[in-house]
């Protein structure tokens with residue numbers, strides 16, 4: 001049997017402190033479930049920039065390509081606001097996505113029953129919420145050429161980015177969405193701005209073609225602005241939403257915020273079958289609270305659970321971890337970000353302790 | 360004194376029925392406030408396509424350039440899903456924006472006190488909400504070249520759009536935002552994806568330059584995905600949000616939906632001082648309820664009030680109309696879209712009647 005491997009990239013801000021708790025869960029799996037994962041660790045983002053002068057070293061990238069999965073904390077922060085554009089922390093993450101061809105970003109927006117009241121939406125609108133956002137991750141305006149800032153003859157500057165999608169890029173992400181919908185409620189909503197952008201029109205037309213191979217899945221189309229509105233108005237109408245890189249960035253963040261559980265939400269970025277995989281919490285690096293030991297480690301621990309499910313094919317252990325998280329929440333423990341009246345506020349490490357104890 | 364003029368473009372779906380109620384208010388102004396506005400009427404969108412084979416006739420465009428202001432209902436609907444891309448209903452609206460150089464789209468997101476409960480957010484988060492979204496409207500990916508769908512040698516298709524902004528485009532919209540903030544709470548949030556897109560980085564840098572001429576205004580920057588989240592989490596933190604055409608499309612719709620008053624929200628699209636102006640409700644053409652006489656005419660009537668304020672310089676009459684709307688709501692009348700338990704459900708025309716009576 002092949003050895004299992006993982007690359008940990010804690011990154012910036014609260015990344016390192018939440019990653020410590022994930023590592024303790026990995027140790028627990030080795031000791032108690034005879035699940036041995038060889039863990040490598042390296043830097044990404046601003047941390048890598050500070051150490052190597054670029055946000056992802058060649059060694060870290062090579063390692064990321066070798067291992068079964070990458071677990072990433074978070075990147076970015078005001079400290080690096082002034083660095084060259086191609087060396088900013090985010091570039092490290094974007095390089096990983098592109099070089100590992102992680103075209104499918106799965107972002108579940110689930111409302112934890114214990115946290116219904118933490119949502120800014122009325123409880124009845126979010127209780128039981130379970131949406132899967134499937135975001136295209138290696139195309140669109142994030143990577144399109146030409147791009148850059150040029151100076152014109154009249155002295156003005158001009159900033160350019162290019163939104164571009166091809167048939168095959170659209171097909172492969174649509175397949176991911178339809179396959180997932182088949183294991184869920186059987187409904188896919190595809191979102192673009194086909195009424196304004198030709199790339200969106202192509203997206204719509206090609207998604208319709210892919211749908212023909214999935215007679216049991218219902219497909220509908222929603223303009224991205226309407227979709228953003230409908231997420232706020234009545235989020236439970238959605239099952240799977242498939243959308244492009246940029247709309248997916250906004251829509252998945254709206255969906256995540258609806259749940260009131262931002263600090264709880266994991267994500268998976270997957271390539272073709274047998275390709276690489278990257279798991280990361282949906283939340284950012286939260287530089288304002290970094291180093292205080294109060295960050296919520298749950299999203300990172302649940303990202304590890306996603307890795308167990310999608311990469312290591314150990315759904316039982318994934319379920320154990322997810323149940324342990326539910327148990328701790330039911331027991332009334334909360335980190336500061338999800339604190340509610342009458343609950344017990346705990347630190348990052350106490351939350352980690354409690355999840356281990358529950359396991 | 361110059362004669363005042365207005366071009367009404369009812370458009371598609373519920374456009375014609377809501378426009379009738381706005382016209383009655385115009386008649387009232389003539390009779391009771393000796394405010395004579397010469398009203399022209401023409402077609403736009405699918406209606407114009409059906410009549411002339413294109414979504415805006417040359418005559419209608421010429422008229423739009425001559426009049427002081429355009430009042431538009433809504434465009435689009437599934438009926439025209441199959442028409443050529445450059446003739447789709449939305450192209451009529453986009454042509455108007457571009458040809459009249461209406462670069463500044465003002466979208467107030469205000470929560471009407473009587474409708475606080477209609478919001479999907481908890482009442483305390485939206486009560487008193489008053490955000491102004493300033494959206495750039497004639498640049499960015501909506502109009503950038505190259506654009507289109509091409510067929511590649513391998514038989515695949517490729518869809519392209521171009522996001523592009525110049526220094527002067529950014530400066531003029533930033534000035535609008537800072538000027539507005541000066542009359543409001545003095546705070547501007549500029550939103551882009553500077554961490555991913557060079558055009559967003561340029562946007563940020565140029566907005567910072569413009570801010571130097573406004574020492575009394577506070578400027579901060581928020582990535583568009585964070586801004587979408589923060590709108591859901593704590594919308595009252597914002598005063599003026601300035602953003603580009605595409606992000607503005609999504610963010611303004613999220614903000615509008617937060618208020619629970621989508622059917623109530625007007626918008627203004629303005630050019631340079633002395634240039635053209637277009638006023639329209641924020642909601643769409645709602646083809647599903649068109650022709651039933653149940654649509655909410657208030658957003659269109661409040662768009663007329665905005666025209667009185669910004670174009671005709673008759674703030675007193677604008678205020679009268681706004682107060683009349685408040686009065687009718689306080690009296691318990693509701694169209695179907697904002698219906699609440701214990702209130703009286705009324706039709707489009709009865710809502711119009713009541714506003715006139717209140718006036």
Ligand SMILES: CC(C)[C@H](C(=O)O)[C@@H](O)C(=O)O
Nearest residue numbers: 075076090093249554555584
């Ligand atoms: C950090 C940033 C580059 C990234 C993105 O824009 O994709 C983040 O917002 C995300 O959603 O993963």
Ligand SMILES: CC(C)[C@H](C(=O)O)[C@@H](O)C(=O)O
Nearest residue numbers: 195196225434435449452608
């Ligand atoms: C109808 C459509 C072209 C338009 C847009 O995308 O700008 C609409 O959504 C809006 O926000 O005014």
